[in-house]
Amino acid sequence: MRLAIRAAVAAGMAGLLMTAAACSSDDNSGSSSGSKNVEVFTWWADGGEKAGLDGLVAAFGTACPNDKFVNGAVAGGAGSNAKAVLASRLQQNDPPDTFQAHAGAELTDYIKSGKIQDLSQEYKDWGLTDAFPKGLIDNLTVGGKIYSVPANIHRANVLWGNKTVLASAGITKDATDLDGFFADLDKLKAKKVTPLALGKDWTQEMLFESLLITELGADKFKGLWTGTTDWAGADITKAINDYKRLLTYTNKDTRDTYDWTDAEKLLMDGKAGYQLMGDWEAADLDAKGFKDYSFSPFPGNAGTYQWLADSFVLPVGAKNAEGTKCWLKVVGSADGQKAFNTKKGSIPARTDANAADYPAYQQAAIADWKSNAQVPSCPHGSACSQGWQGAVGSAQGKFSTDGDVAALQTALVNAAKQFAKA
Numbered sequence: 001m002r003l004a005i006r007a008a009v010a011a012g013m014a015g016l017l018m019t020a021a022a023c024s025s026d027d028n029s030g031s032s033s034g035s036k037n038v039e040v041f042t043w044w045a046d047g048g049e050k051a052g053l054d055g056l057v058a059a060f061g062t063a064c065p066n067d068k069f070v071n072g073a074v075a076g077g078a079g080s081n082a083k084a085v086l087a088s089r090l091q092q093n094d095p096p097d098t099f100q101a102h103a104g105a106e107l108t109d110y111i112k113s114g115k116i117q118d119l120s121q122e123y124k125d126w127g128l129t130d131a132f133p134k135g136l137i138d139n140l141t142v143g144g145k146i147y148s149v150p151a152n153i154h155r156a157n158v159l160w161g162n163k164t165v166l167a168s169a170g171i172t173k174d175a176t177d178l179d180g181f182f183a184d185l186d187k188l189k190a191k192k193v194t195p196l197a198l199g200k201d202w203t204q205e206m207l208f209e210s211l212l213i214t215e216l217g218a219d220k221f222k223g224l225w226t227g228t229t230d231w232a233g234a235d236i237t238k239a240i241n242d243y244k245r246l247l248t249y250t251n252k253d254t255r256d257t258y259d260w261t262d263a264e265k266l267l268m269d270g271k272a273g274y275q276l277m278g279d280w281e282a283a284d285l286d287a288k289g290f291k292d293y294s295f296s297p298f299p300g301n302a303g304t305y306q307w308l309a310d311s312f313v314l315p316v317g318a319k320n321a322e323g324t325k326c327w328l329k330v331v332g333s334a335d336g337q338k339a340f341n342t343k344k345g346s347i348p349a350r351t352d353a354n355a356a357d358y359p360a361y362q363q364a365a366i367a368d369w370k371s372n373a374q375v376p377s378c379p380h381g382s383a384c385s386q387g388w389q390g391a392v393g394s395a396q397g398k399f400s401t402d403g404d405v406a407a408l409q410t411a412l413v414n415a416a417k418q419f420a421k422a
């Protein structure tokens with residue numbers, strides 16, 4: 001279907017329209033190619049992710065009636081399939097009109113390779129410069145130019161629980177430190193359920209990072225990505241050993257093939273007690289009608305918000321640049337952020353949102369975001385480049401099979417050497 005759409009829009013393609021005019025319902029009269037389509041490329045294909053996208057699409061329909069949303073979603077958690085498809089399309093100079101990119105180092109990859117356009121003028125025209133927190137704007141800016149519009153802020157380091165399963169094992173309150181957590185995992189094991197549901201590479205990376213936050217604290221964890229914390233240190237060796245112990249409580253036979261939603265299903269079906277996952281899980285559980293869940297920061301992570309942000313860009317060569325600008329304006333607007341985030345589990349990136357408009361989980365997250373220390377995530381692009389993400393993900397996958405502590409640490413050291421900023 002995507003091919004058909006591309007063939008249709010390719011017919012009249014006459015290069016990129018570069019006007020800086022702000023869009024509105026009456027000025028988005030199409031592109032130089034004549035296309036009214038806005039192909040939006042994401043990996044939000046199902047459940048809470050699709051519900052969030054649908055919210056944004058509804059707001060786009062109201063604000064940009066002359067343009068047509070075309071869904072370019074490629075399923076697979078954290079963009080595990082989408083990013084490869086996108087890379088190949090960018091390589092062939094066949095970009096979608098806009099695509100989802102994580103704020104931070106991952107976005108910087110696209111900026112440095114010249115794949116996306118400067119939106120600084122649009123920020124001024126649309127009044128966005130003051131709408132977002134300065135730290136987030138810094139993550140979207142390279143060389144004084146700002147390149148994408150953030151849709152949200154997600155939290156990665158959240159522990160989700162099945163309340164009935166936990167209660168049956170005598171757990172009524174989530175542990176706040178690692179010792180307590182291991183004791184609870186033992187109680188779940190005795191009940192013959194999977195204590196901690198887990199999925200493949202990037203989800204393993206998330207679990208390991210949560211453990212690192214517990215063991216290193218926020219500042220030292222941040223230093224792993226900026227070069228001030230040594231990946232070869234004894235504290236990292238200890239963390240890998242604890243992580244190895246944690247893996248013994250997970251679904252060994254299936255973890256390397258499961259996506260996050262498969263692990264989530266173990267939780268929903270009462271076959272697992274806990275799962276570490278980002279807060280898109282809140283939206284997904286809600287979308288699937290599962291209400292019996294608990295949430296808390298991963299044990300030892302209280303006071304630290306591991307953040308990531310989805311943002312949208314204007315690629316070089318977008319076929320309907322004006323329609324895309326209308327999409328981007330909606331993404332950054334108060335209405336767009338509310339329509340999206342109330343369904344997506346994330347909190348609005350804008351600072352002027354009203355917490356009372358949001359479900360219970362997000363109300364708690366909005367409060368935590370204001371008071372917590374903020375640290376980035378590698379698998380979700382705020383901490384590290386795509387090359388670094390890939391290297392860590394495959395090292396993690398290998399460790400899941402061989403459990404070789406020294407080999408994992410060496411791979412992590414080498415990845416940092418290869419990919420860390422000078």
Ligand code: BGC
Pocket residue numbers: 043049076077078079102154278280308309310379380
């Ligand atoms: C994205 C989220 C998405 C999650 C799982 C993350 O990388 O930022 O929007 O819900 O992956 O697919």
